[in-house]
Amino acid sequence: xxxxxxxxxxxxxxxxxxxxxxxxxxxxxxxxxxxxxxxxxxxxxxxxxxxxxxxxxxxxxxxxxxxxxxxxxxxxxxxxxxxxxxxxxxxxxxxxxxxxxxxxxxxxxxxxxxxxxxxxxxxxxxxxxxxxxxxxxxxxxxxxxxxxxxxxxxxxxxxxxxxxxxxxxxxxxxxxxxxxxxxxxxxxxxxxxxxxxxxxxxxxxxxxxxxxxxxxxxxxxxxxxxxxxxxxxxxxxxxxxxxxxxxxxxxxxxxxxxxxxxxxxxxxxxxxxxxxxxxxxxxxxxxxxxxxxxxxxxxxxxxxxxxxxxxxxxxxxxxxxxxxxxxxxxxxxxxxxxxxxxxxxxxxxxxxxxxxxxxxxxxxxxxxxxxxxxxxxxxxxxxxxxxxxxxxxxxxxxxxxxxxxxxxxxxxxxxxxxxxxxxxxxxxx
Amino acid sequence: xxxxxxxxxxxxxxxxxxxxxxxxxxxxxxxxxxxxxxxxxxxxxxxxxxxxxxxxxxxxxxxxxxxxxxxxxxxxxxxxxxxxxxxxxxxxxxxxxxxxxxxxxxxxxxxxxxxxxxxxxxxxxxxxxxxxxxxxxxxxxxxxxxxxxxxxxxxxxxxxxxxxxxxxxxxxxxxxxxxxxxxxxxxxxxxxxxxxxxxxxxxxxxxxxxxxxxxxxxxxxxxxxxxxxxxxxxxxxxxxxxxxxxxxxxxxxxxxxxxxxxxxxxxxxxxxxxxxxxxxxxxxxxxxxxxxxxxxxxxxxxxxxxxxxxxxxxxxxxxxxxxxxxxxxxxxxxxxxxxxxxxxxxxxxxxxxxxxxxxxxxxxxxxxxxxxxxxxxxxxxxxxxxxxxxxxxxxxxxxxxxxxxxxxxxxxxxxxxxxxxxxxxxxxx
Numbered sequence: 001x002x003x004x005x006x007x008x009x010x011x012x013x014x015x016x017x018x019x020x021x022x023x024x025x026x027x028x029x030x031x032x033x034x035x036x037x038x039x040x041x042x043x044x045x046x047x048x049x050x051x052x053x054x055x056x057x058x059x060x061x062x063x064x065x066x067x068x069x070x071x072x073x074x075x076x077x078x079x080x081x082x083x084x085x086x087x088x089x090x091x092x093x094x095x096x097x098x099x100x101x102x103x104x105x106x107x108x109x110x111x112x113x114x115x116x117x118x119x120x121x122x123x124x125x126x127x128x129x130x131x132x133x134x135x136x137x138x139x140x141x142x143x144x145x146x147x148x149x150x151x152x153x154x155x156x157x158x159x160x161x162x163x164x165x166x167x168x169x170x171x172x173x174x175x176x177x178x179x180x181x182x183x184x185x186x187x188x189x190x191x192x193x194x195x196x197x198x199x200x201x202x203x204x205x206x207x208x209x210x211x212x213x214x215x216x217x218x219x220x221x222x223x224x225x226x227x228x229x230x231x232x233x234x235x236x237x238x239x240x241x242x243x244x245x246x247x248x249x250x251x252x253x254x255x256x257x258x259x260x261x262x263x264x265x266x267x268x269x270x271x272x273x274x275x276x277x278x279x280x281x282x283x284x285x286x287x288x289x290x291x292x293x294x295x296x297x298x299x300x301x302x303x304x305x306x307x308x309x310x311x312x313x314x315x316x317x318x319x320x321x322x323x324x325x326x327x328x329x330x331x332x333x334x335x336x337x338x339x340x341x342x343x344x345x346x347x348x349x350x351x352x353x354x355x356x357x358x359x360x361x362x363x364x365x366x367x368x369x370x371x372x373x374x375x376x377x378x379x380x381x382x383x384x385x386x387x388x389x390x391x392x393x394x395x396x397x398x399x400x401x402x403x404x405x406x407x408x409x410x411x412x413x414x415x416x417x418x419x420x421x422x423x424x425x426x427x428x429x
Numbered sequence: 430x431x432x433x434x435x436x437x438x439x440x441x442x443x444x445x446x447x448x449x450x451x452x453x454x455x456x457x458x459x460x461x462x463x464x465x466x467x468x469x470x471x472x473x474x475x476x477x478x479x480x481x482x483x484x485x486x487x488x489x490x491x492x493x494x495x496x497x498x499x500x501x502x503x504x505x506x507x508x509x510x511x512x513x514x515x516x517x518x519x520x521x522x523x524x525x526x527x528x529x530x531x532x533x534x535x536x537x538x539x540x541x542x543x544x545x546x547x548x549x550x551x552x553x554x555x556x557x558x559x560x561x562x563x564x565x566x567x568x569x570x571x572x573x574x575x576x577x578x579x580x581x582x583x584x585x586x587x588x589x590x591x592x593x594x595x596x597x598x599x600x601x602x603x604x605x606x607x608x609x610x611x612x613x614x615x616x617x618x619x620x621x622x623x624x625x626x627x628x629x630x631x632x633x634x635x636x637x638x639x640x641x642x643x644x645x646x647x648x649x650x651x652x653x654x655x656x657x658x659x660x661x662x663x664x665x666x667x668x669x670x671x672x673x674x675x676x677x678x679x680x681x682x683x684x685x686x687x688x689x690x691x692x693x694x695x696x697x698x699x700x701x702x703x704x705x706x707x708x709x710x711x712x713x714x715x716x717x718x719x720x721x722x723x724x725x726x727x728x729x730x731x732x733x734x735x736x737x738x739x740x741x742x743x744x745x746x747x748x749x750x751x752x753x754x755x756x757x758x759x760x761x762x763x764x765x766x767x768x769x770x771x772x773x774x775x776x777x778x779x780x781x782x783x784x785x786x787x788x789x790x791x792x793x794x795x796x797x798x799x800x801x802x803x804x805x806x807x808x809x810x811x812x813x814x815x816x817x818x819x820x821x822x823x824x825x826x827x828x829x830x831x832x833x834x835x836x837x838x839x840x841x842x843x844x845x846x847x848x849x850x851x852x853x854x855x856x857x858x
Contacts, residue, residue, distance in 0.1 A: 031562060048479040057609035067610065070566040088570070133460065137499040141517070180486035181497065392825055 001330060002083050002093040004073050006033050006056050008316050009294025010099035012323030018063040020331055025091060029072040031056060034122050035385055037316055042125035044168035049126055051394050075265045095289045097326045098263060102295040105257035111232035116252035135248050140182045149246035151189040154237050156229055157253030158195030160351035163212055165251050166193045167354035170219040191221045192245060198226040203349055208359045208367045215353045256295060256314055263296040271298035280341035282326045291326035294319035302343030312344050352377050430759060431512050431522040433502050435462050435485050437745045438723025439528035441752030447492040449760055454520060458501040460485060463551050464814055466745060471554035473597035478555055480823050504694045524718045526755045527692060531724040534686035540661035545681035548590060564677050569611045578675035580618040583666050585658055586682035587624030589780035592641055594680050595622045596783035599648040620650045621674060627655040632778055637788045637796045644782045685724060685743055692725040700727035709770035711755045720755035723748035731772030741773050781806045
């Protein structure tokens with residue numbers, strides 16, 4: 001059998017099949033798993049790229065029945081049961097788990113795909129980090145760059161990712177001004193968080209959202225709520241009231257979509273946001289040999305749940321649980337047992353604003369915030385980080401940053417020769 | 430005053446001027462210092478990029494008199510005493526320290542600059558790491574790739590860098606085969622170390638060189654000594670006896686040159702290898718307002734030395750000592766004192782072959798090798814790594830790798846979408 005994608009969902013499925021009576025090939029266009037919840041830390045120079053990337057082969061190297069295949073999937077030939085790969089021979093399967101994830105959703109807003117920075121892949125995060133650090137360098141030497149918005153950072157989207165990026169940007173600017181000898185004043189830097197709704201963190205209770213808003217505002221983040229973005233260009237963002245913010249940096253945290261990903265090429269029914277429609281057991285509707293999981297699938301909340309009519313949100317926990325469930329159903333099929341319906345076990349949701357400020361909302365509705373929320377957040381993310389070595393490194397980094405108030409990897413590693421100081425943004429979508 | 434370059438030499442000069450009565454601007458085209466002695470570890474997936482890169486601003490951020498300027502130097506206008514910068518206004522100076530380093534030396538060998546991988550910058554190291562890991566992936570899925578030399582790694586140059594890369598490659602292959610579930614046999618992988626001389630490690634004693642040769646051979650490295658490379662192309666290397674090695678990977682460790690660097694644009698006299706000719710006090714010959722240090726300069730060994738007629742080798746220690754000396758002479762000039770001649774204090778030379786195998790040769794001629802040599806090498810490199818945090822991270826990484834026999838960051842972070850699996854090497858020099 002074949003698993004398409006080694007994100008949380010695909011990895012969880014493959015792990016559940018280690019040493020079970022099935023030959024598994026897991027395909028990904030990257031040779032590493034990305035720990036997406038911490039990408040915002042890479043983007044804001046808090047963690048190294050490698051801290052959130054773990055080689056897939058190192059996870060399955062000793063498992064006799066799980067093979068990694070480094071290739072880009074271009075589609076599925078359902079008639080011949082083959083996964084199509086770019087530039088090489090197709091991969092035959094008897095069953096397949098589609099865990100191909102999602103990409104940034106731009107809602108057709110002009111200029112967003114071209115000029116805003118998404119934050120879904122490690123490359124996104126590295127590109128954004130280099131871009132931000134270069135803007136600080138621009139502002140340091142060129143007063144005109146400051147006027148052009150070099151120090152104005154606009155974050156679009158008030159969900160957890162947007163809140164996390166805005167909070168981490170505030171810390172990056174504090175640290176840079178304090179430790180890095182820049183000539184500009186911290187007061188000249190702006191972080192603007194824009195959302196079309198009139199509150200942050202929609203899935204959280206209103207009290208948690210207002211705590212986040214108050215904390216962000218206290219850290220210098222300007223909140224522009226109840227306004228949509230009309231358009232993005234290389235030098236500004238226009239809002240729906242016609243106002244314009246001069247900026248060189250727009251971070252796009254406006255949600256994700258399955259459109260334009262491999263899942264949309266599969267010829268299967270697409271539900272909301274292009275997510276693949278699945279039955280109760282997570283098999284793709286109309287097929288028993290294909291399952292869809294994680295961000296790519298419209299995963300049902302499941303029976304006996306108070307929210308059994310709902311589709312699960314695109315969260316790491318949903319990906320992990322749905323991947324594992326699909327793996328178990330393939331074993332059921334192999335052993336001639338009926339498949340079982342998926343049921344999501346809600347473990348709560350979390351968002352962090354920064355140093356000693358995070359929110360954990362438990363399924364029963366209890367909200368823990370502040371230092372205790374932050375410690376819960378730290379601990380949980382460390383537990384879920386793949387690989388003992390990565391955990392140690394991240395722990396050292398975090399402890400060091402906390403104690404020293406600084407010293408993250410503020411290093412521009414991008415192609416410094418082809419994209420020199422002062423160059424225009426080179427994002428092309 | 431202006432310091433051009435933030436390698437060992439420029440950094441050492443700038444550090445010596447912190448809180449002294451002089452305004453210093455240090456210019457570099459990268460915003461980080463690169464710890465070059467460990468680049469081979471990055472190239473062979475032993476360390477992360479960030480472990481050997483330290484943000485320059487974080488070093489001088491609190492020094493009131495040292496400013497960092499992120500820019501690419503294009504030349505010096507001696508008549509008007511200005512350092513010329515790419516795309517922005519020149520930087521005036523009353524005195525300047527040229528610490529612009531060197532680049533790989535190809536000796537005009539056809540194809541070398543286009544198709545071999547140098548190892549002098551962090552970008553070089555990252556590019557080489559991605560390239561090597563992609564070749565392992567090619568070999569895993571495609572028998573034809575194996576025949577085309579996907580698992581043959583040719584290292585050109587038997588100096589410390591060549592020996593280090595060859596030894597580290599042997600360890601990378603061992604670890605990859607043991608932990609990563611590749612389908613190929615370790616026996617199918619070749620590492621070939623080529624040098625025109627008939628021994629390795631010329632600056633070391635013959636006993637040290639033969640220890641290195643024996644140890645490398647014991648770890649599966651083929652030594653081809655006494656042969657020059659005639660040419661390099663994307664699929665092979667031709668030696669001077671007409672024999673051809675099919676390979677996709679040529680690592681160029683054939684020495685460095687100052688030609689084609691900014692130093693060769695300065696209009697000053699060039700000595701051996703294009704290095705700038707300097708007087709005894711390290712001032713550029715014929716100028717009292719310019720000093721040249723580190724790899725860019727033909728640094729004299731100095732008076733009262735048994736080798737006073739010699740030029741120092743291009744080593745980190747020479748760069749550190751010459752940078753500091755030039756800084757002191759600028760202070761002498763400012764305070765109206767005569768400048769002093771430079772004298773190199775030889776602290777010995779080191780090379781590592783890998784796990785529990787390294788050589789330290791002290792100036793008196795004593796050679797320490799094996800486990801003790803390796804521990805000396807580890808300790809010394811940790812002491813010289815810039816930044817407490819980097820030291821902890823590197824120590825954790827090394828300890829972890831030693832104890833676990835594996836688990837380095839074998840992650841392909843390059844532009845995976847534009848340079849997909851199976852693509853041709855994209856090096857263009």
